[in-house]
Amino acid sequence: MHSKTIKQLSADLHRGSFSSVELTQCYLDRIDRNQKLNAFITVDPEVSLTQARAADELLKKSDGTLLTGIPLAHKDIFCTEGMLTTCGSKMLHNFIAPYSATLIENCQQAGMVCLGKTNMDEFAMGSSNETSYYGPVKNPWNEKMVPGGSSGGSAAAVSARLAPAGTGTDTGGSIRQPAALCGITGLKPTYGRVSRYGMVAFASSLDQAGTLTQTAEDAALLMNVIAGFDTKDSTSVDEPVPDYLHGLSNDLDGLRVGLPKQFFDDGLHSDVAKIVAEALKLFEKQGATLIDIDLPNSDLCVPCYYVIAPSEASSNLSRFDGVRYGHRSESYQDLVDMYMKTRAEGFGVEVKRRIMIGTYALSAGYYDAYYLKAQKLRRLITQDFDQAFEQVDVIMGPTTPTPAFELGAKTEDPIAMYLNDIYTISVNLSGLPGISIPAGFAQGLPVGLQIIGPYFTEGKLLNIAHRFQMETDWHKKIPRGFD
Numbered sequence: 001m002h003s004k005t006i007k008q009l010s011a012d013l014h015r016g017s018f019s020s021v022e023l024t025q026c027y028l029d030r031i032d033r034n035q036k037l038n039a040f041i042t043v044d045p046e047v048s049l050t051q052a053r054a055a056d057e058l059l060k061k062s063d064g065t066l067l068t069g070i071p072l073a074h075k076d077i078f079c080t081e082g083m084l085t086t087c088g089s090k091m092l093h094n095f096i097a098p099y100s101a102t103l104i105e106n107c108q109q110a111g112m113v114c115l116g117k118t119n120m121d122e123f124a125m126g127s128s129n130e131t132s133y134y135g136p137v138k139n140p141w142n143e144k145m146v147p148g149g150s151s152g153g154s155a156a157a158v159s160a161r162l163a164p165a166g167t168g169t170d171t172g173g174s175i176r177q178p179a180a181l182c183g184i185t186g187l188k189p190t191y192g193r194v195s196r197y198g199m200v201a202f203a204s205s206l207d208q209a210g211t212l213t214q215t216a217e218d219a220a221l222l223m224n225v226i227a228g229f230d231t232k233d234s235t236s237v238d239e240p241v242p243d244y245l246h247g248l249s250n251d252l253d254g255l256r257v258g259l260p261k262q263f264f265d266d267g268l269h270s271d272v273a274k275i276v277a278e279a280l281k282l283f284e285k286q287g288a289t290l291i292d293i294d295l296p297n298s299d300l301c302v303p304c305y306y307v308i309a310p311s312e313a314s315s316n317l318s319r320f321d322g323v324r325y326g327h328r329s330e331s332y333q334d335l336v337d338m339y340m341k342t343r344a345e346g347f348g349v350e351v352k353r354r355i356m357i358g359t360y361a362l363s364a365g366y367y368d369a370y371y372l373k374a375q376k377l378r379r380l381i382t383q384d385f386d387q388a389f390e391q392v393d394v395i396m397g398p399t400t401p402t403p404a405f406e407l408g409a410k411t412e413d414p415i416a417m418y419l420n421d422i423y424t425i426s427v428n429l430s431g432l433p434g435i436s437i438p439a440g441f442a443q444g445l446p447v448g449l450q451i452i453g454p455y456f457t458e459g460k461l462l463n464i465a466h467r468f469q470m471e472t473d474w475h476k477k478i479p480r481g482f483d
Contacts, residue, residue, distance in 0.1 A: 001018065001022075001023055001026050002026055002027065002030055002161040002164075003161060003478060003483065004164070005164070005213075005214050005215050005217065005218050006067070006070055006164050006165055006213065006214075006217075006218040006221050006222070007215075007217055007218060007221065009023065009070055009164060010066050010067065010069075010070060010221075013059060013064075013068070013069045013070070014059065014064070016059075019052075019056050019059075019069075020052040020053075020055040020056045020059065020068075020069030020070075020071075020113060021049060021052045021053055021056055023052070023069065023070075023071060024048050024049060024051075024052040024071050024113050024115070025049065025052075027071050027115055027162060027163055027164075028043070028045050028048060028049075028115065030160075030161065030162050031043055031115065031116065031157075031162045031163075034160060034162060034482070036138065036143065037137060037138050037140060037143070037156050037157075037160060037162070038119055038134065038135050038136065038137050038138060038153075039073075039118055039119055039137055039152075039153045039154075039156040039157040039160070039162060040073070040115075040116045040117065040118055040119060040153065040157065040162075041076050041084070041086055041088070041116075041117050041118065041119050041134050041153070042076065042083060042084045042086075042116050042117040043115065043116035043117075044083065044116065047082075047083070047114065048071070048113055048114060048115055048116070051108075051112075051113045051114060052069065052071070052113045054111075055068050055069035055111045055112075055113060056069065058111055064111050065110045065111055065225075066221060066224075067107075067110045067111060067112050067221060067222075067225060068110065068111030068112070069111060069112075069113065070111075070112050070113065070164060070165070071112070071113040071114075071115045071163060071164060072107065072112055072113070072114070072115060072163055072164065072165040072166060072167065072222075073114075073115045073116055073117075073118045073153075073154055073157045073158075073162070073163040073165075073166040073167070074103075074104060074107075074114060074116075074117055074118065074154075074166070074167045075117070075118050075120055075151050075153065075154050075166065075167050075168045075169060076088060076117035076118055076119065076120055076153070077120060077123075077124055077169055077199055077200050078100075078101040078103055078104050078117075078167065078198060078199055078200075078209075079097035079099060079100060079101045079104070079198040079199075079200070080097055080100050080101070080104050080114065080117065081097055081098065081099050081100040081104075082096060082097070083096065083097065083114075083117060084096055084097075084117065085097040085117065085200070086117075086133070086134075087120065087122065087123045087124070087200050088119060088120040088121060088122045088123070088131070088132035088133055088134060088150075089122045089123055089132075089133050089346065089347065089348065089351070090133045090327055090345065090346050090347075090348070091320050091326050091327045091343075091346030091347055092200075092320075092325075092326045092327070093133065093326075093327060094326070094327070095325055095326050097198075099198065100198060101195070101197060101198025101199050102195035102197040102198055102230045102232060102233065103167060103194060103195060103198070103199065103209050103226050104198065106195075106225050106226050106228075107167075107225060107226065110225045112225075115162075115163050118151075118153030118154045118157055118166060119132050119134055119135075119137045119152065119153030120132060120149065120150050120151060120152065120153050120154075121149040121150035121152070121174075121350070122347070122348045122350065122351050123200070123202055123313070123317065123351055124149075124150040124151075124169055124171055124174055124202040124207070125150065125202065125313070125350050125351055125354055126149040126150050126350055126417070127148065127149050127150075127173070127174075127177060127417050127418070127420045127421055128146035128147075128148065128149050128152070128405075128407075128410065128411075128417065128420070129146060129147055129148065129149035129150065129152025129153065129156075129178070130146060130149070130407065130408070130411055131149070131348055131349070131350040131351070133348060136407055137149075137152040137153050137156050138156065138407070139156065139159075139181060139182060139404050139445075140156055140159045140160035140182065140479035140481075140482055141159070141182070141183065141404070141444065141445055141446060141479045142404070142444065142445060144406055144407060145181075145404040145405065145406055145407065145445065146181065146404055146405060146406070146407055147159075147178050147181055147182050147404070148177045148178030148179075148180065148181035148182065148400075148404065149174060149177070149178060150169070150171075150174040150178075151166070151168030151169060151170070151174050151175050151178050151186075151212060152178045152182075153166075154166030154167060154168045154178075154212045155168070155178035155179055155181070155182040155184060155186070155212050156178075156182055158182070158184050158212050158213065158214065159182035159183055159184050159478075159479060159482075160478075160479055160482040161478060161482055161483075162482075164213075164214070164218070165211065165212065165213045165214075165218055165222060166211075166212040166213075167209065167210070167211060167212070167226075168186065168209070168210055168211070168212050169199060169202075169207055169208065169209050169210070170186075170188035170207075170208050170209075170210055170424075170428065171202050171203050171206045171207050171208075171309060171428060172206065172305055172309065172421045172424060172425045172428050173188075173399075173421040173423075173424025173425060173427075173428070175187065175188045175210045175211075175212060175436075176188055176399050176424050176427075176434055176435070176436035176448070176450060177399060177400055177420065177421060177424055177436070178212070179212055179399070179436040179437075179448060180399035180400050180436045180438075180446065180447065180448025180450075181400065181403065181404040181445070181446060181448070182404075182446060183438045183441075183446030183448075183474070183475075183477060183479075184212055184213065184214060184438065184475070185211075185212070185213050185214065185215055185216055185218070185219055185435065185436070185437050185438070185465065185469075185475060186210065186211070186212050186213075186435065186436045186448075187210045187211045187213075187216075187219045187223070187433070187434075187435045187458065187461070187462070188208055188210045188427065188428075188433060188434045188435070189208060189209075189210050189223070189227065189433050189458050190208075190237070190431060190432065190433045190455050190456050190457075190458065191205075191206075191208050191235070191237075191428075191431035191432075192208075192235050192236055192237035192239075192431070193208075193227050193237060193239070193433070193456065193458065194208065194209040194210065194223075194226050194227050194228075195209070195226075195228070195230035195232070195233045195236050196208070196209065196233050196235055196236070197230055197232040197233040197236075201312075201316040202309070202312070202313055202316065203308065203309040203310075203312035203313055203316070204235070204312050204316060205235075205308070205312060206305075206308070206309060206312070206428045206429070208428070209226065211223065211226070214475055214476075215466070215469055215475055216248070216435070216437065216462045216463075216465035216466040216468075216469055217245070217248060217462075217466055217469075219244075219435070219462060219465075220244035220245050220248060220459075220462045220466075221244075221245065223244045223458060223462075224241075224243060224244050224245065227241045227244075227458075228241050237456075239456055242459050244458065244459050244462055246459075247459060247463050248462060248463050248466045249463075249466065249467070249470075250463050250467075251286070251287060251467070252283065252286040252287050252288050252463075252464060252467055253286070253287030253288075254287060254288075254289070255283070255286075255287065255288040255289070255393055255394070255464070256288070256289050256291055256391070256392040256393045256394075257280070257283060257288050257289065257290050257291065257392060257393070257394055257395070257396050258291050258292075258293040258388055258391065258392035258394065258395040258396070259280070259290055259291065259292050259293065259395075259396060259397065260293050260294065260295045260298065260388070260395060260397060261292060261293075261294060262294075262295050262296075262298035262299065263295075263298075263397030263398060263423055264276075264397065264398075267401050267419070267422065268398060268401050269401060269402040269403070269442065271403070271442035271443065271447070272398050272400070272401065272402060272403065272442055272447050273398070275439050275440035275441075275442060275447045275449075276396075276397065276398050276439060276447070276449055278439075278440065279396075279439040279440070279449045279468070280396065282468065282471055282472070283396075283464075283468070286467060286471070291391060291392050293388050293391060293392060293395070294384075294388075295381075295384045295385070295388060295426070296384060297377065297380045297381045297384050298381070298384070298426055300377045300380070300381060301381055301422070301425045301426040301429060302418060302419065302421075302422055302425060303374075303377075304374045304377045304378055304381065304429060305421075305425045305428070305429060306357070306418060307357075307361050307370050307371060307373075307374035308371070308374050308375065308378065308429070309354070309358075310354040310355070310357040310358030310361065311357075311358040311361045311362050311370075311371050311374075312358070313351075313354050313355060313358050314354070314355050314357075314358030314359045314361075314362060315358070315362075317347075317351070317355055320342075320343065320346065320347075321339050321342060321343065322338055322339065322342030322343075322346070326346065327342060327345065327346040328342050329341035329342045329344075329345055350414075353414065361374075378429050378430075381426050381429050381430060382429065382430040382431075385426075385430050385432060385452075389454045393453070393460070394451055394452060394453045394457075394460065394461065394464060395451070395452040395453075396449065396450065396451050396452075397423060397449075397450055398423055398447070398448070398449070398450060399423060399424065399436040399447075399448035399449065399450040400420060400421075400423065400424075400447075400448065401419070401420065401422060401423065402420075403442045403443060403445035403446065403447055404445050404446075405420075423450060424450070427452055431455065432452055432453065432454070432455060433452070433453050433455070433456070433457060433458050433461055434450055434451065434452045434453075434461070435450070435451050435461045435462070435465055436448040436449065436450050436451075437449050437451070437465045437468060437469065437474075437475065438472075438474035438475045438477070439468075439472075439474060440474060441474075441477075446474075446477075449468075451464055451465060
């Protein structure tokens with residue numbers, strides 16, 4: 001059962017080949033046997049099996065949806081009523097959410113089963129899933145390697161078939177990057193397409209919820225459930241939601257594919273470049289035309305992002321002070337001392353680093369020089385994409401500059417770590433949709449191809465990804481020992 005896609009599992013459940021309880025137990029057993037990956041923070045079999053039994057009742061009455069009875073894993077950044085929601089931080093190690101995020105509610109209403117909450121970089125700050133208070137997640141393809149972050153727990157779980165699908169968040173590449181390093185499909189929708197209500201904020205103008213699945217078809221199934229306008233989210237966009245399954249198999253004849261020269265520079269690993277080139281040839285065979293384009297301000301995306309994101313994080317994380325909920329220092333002299341000790345104890349090194357950077361950038365005398373300037377550069381980066389999409393339908397390139405790197409290899413060099421997201425950050429700064437799909441292997445490790453589209457073209461991206469997956473089998477590969 002565990003090797004099947006959501007679509008296949010759905011068909012089996014509706015045929016009665018097995019029950020949701022049996023399917024859920026299968027995945028719970030796999031999670032228990034593979035704790036070495038450290039992919040999950042919280043697993044509650046009783047809750048999961050209760051939801052599965054309720055799904056089975058719906059299926060017996062033929063009242064279920066396509067996703068009724070399908071288990072999935074949620075990144076531990078989405079508030080889930082009655083369950084721990086830690087964001088991978090000591091600061092929230094004891095926080096049980098009193099309500100559920102809209103994304104969680106939408107999945108529950110569709111009859112899906114929650115397998116648990118997955119490990120992540122602390123407050124989604126990281127590119128390798130090594131900053132978690134609960135320890136690093138390991139890549140199923142090579143346990144000495146990182147799975148990518150910050151949604152590394154969900155990515156590793158789907159890659160190792162500990163779950164048929166997972167949810168994630170993408171602030172600078174945190175869905176697409178771990179999807180690429182773990183050999184699965186990761187979709188970051190247009191900013192505002194999926195509700196952020198109940199998703200603990202890192203950088204509010206950049207954060208976006210999305211999916212981690214085996215295939216583009218499975219991503220389409222999930223998007224039909226989680227996408228849509230939400231009155232509880234002020235950043236949600238009131239835009240009609242299409243049926244993402246419709247048009248998946250449309251041909252690609254006449255598709256104009258843009259290739260930014262900045263995505264194929266000297267920083268790109270030669271093996272990754274070769275794999276991406278082979279993938280592009282396949283699109284040409286399907287009728288696409290490759291067009292060289294220029295995104296002249298791409299070199300500004302990393303410094304721009306690492307002013308804006310920490311600034312917003314500094315503001316968002318100020319609520320974690322030990323007064324209302326979460327961690328509180330056990331020993332303090334007065335209120336100020338309690339604040340200082342609580343935050344010193346509760347936050348990890350990377351989170352503290354970004355809070356300090358953001359506070360500095362927003363401080364009097366530096367706001368104009370840093371934060372305001374970064375916002376102006378952000379506009380230029382967005383304009384580059386606007387101009388590019390006048391020439392092409394989509395943009396393609398590598399998701400990451402290299403395959404997965406070793407655990408600990410970049411923890412002492414923050415700049416080297418930040419550069420791992422160099423091809424993904426600009427998409428978040430512009431609010432565009434992007435998807436990473438498995439395109440091959442380099443040195444035994446997965447390589448991802450990134451496809452970027454104009455606003456609200458998730459359907460087109462899924463169509464292109466699905467057509468690629470109809471012609472290849474990279475997405476079917478399962479890490480040794482997990483098949």
